[in-house]
Amino acid sequence: MTHWGTAVKALTTLARLYVDDVDRALPALHALTGEEVGLRFPYAGVEVARIAGFLLVAGTDEALAPFRDTQTTVLVDTLDDLAEFLAAHGGEVLSGPNEVPTGRNATVRHPGGVVIEYVEFAS
Numbered sequence: 278m279t280h281w282g283t284a285v286k287a288l289t290t291l292a293r294l295y296v297d298d299v300d301r302a303l304p305a306l307h308a309l310t311g312e313e314v315g316l317r318f319p320y321a322g323v324e325v326a327r328i329a330g331f332l333l334v335a336g337t338d339e340a341l342a343p344f345r346d347t348q349t350t351v352l353v354d355t356l357d358d359l360a361e362f363l364a365a366h367g368g369e370v371l372s373g374p375n376e377v378p379t380g381r382n383a384t385v386r387h388p389g390g391v392v393i394e395y396v397e398f399a400s
Contacts, residue, residue, distance in 0.1 A: 284358030284365075285395070291332040291350040293394075299326045299335040306331055318378045347384055347392045356381050356397045 296302040303314060303326065310329035317326040323336035323344065332350050334341065356374045363370070363385065371392065373383030380399035386392050 284361040285356075286354045288352045288354060289330070291327065291330055291352070293344075293347060293349055294331055294333050295341050295345060296333055296335045297337070299324050299333055302333055302335070303328060306333075316379065320378060347394050350394045350396055353395050353397055356383055356395060359383055359385070359395065 294302065299317070306328050307313070310331075312329040315327045317324070319325075321343070322340040323334050326333045326335070334344050359370070359374070366387070368385045368387040371384045371386055373395075374381045374397075375383070377396070380397050382394055382396045384392060384394045
């Protein structure tokens with residue numbers, strides 16, 4: 278049996294939704310989930326909003342282009358052990374760790390091509 282132990286613990290995963298306008302996208306997601314927006318902030322030319330298990334990234338096609346390869350966002354307990362995690366499981370850091378409005382993030386391309394943004398919220 279393969280041991281999948283890790284030094285990085287996923288707390289939750291957010292489905293990334295790329296939209297042209299957060300205000301137009303939120304009402305349907307609010308009705309679907311019954312949740313209110315948890316976070317909302319501008320970042321690097323786009324607007325980001327979290328509602329339930331969704332992370333909306335909004336902007337023009339041009340503004341969204343640098344983000345579109347990232348397929349999901351994973352909230353983790355720490356990014357401090359990311360190098361150890363990647364040594365054990367493969368992958369390459371595409372960006373980060375970076376300071377972001379919510380804490381720190383890093384974007385990683387894993388074996389097989391999946392691109393994941395890892396976020397460690399500030400305490």
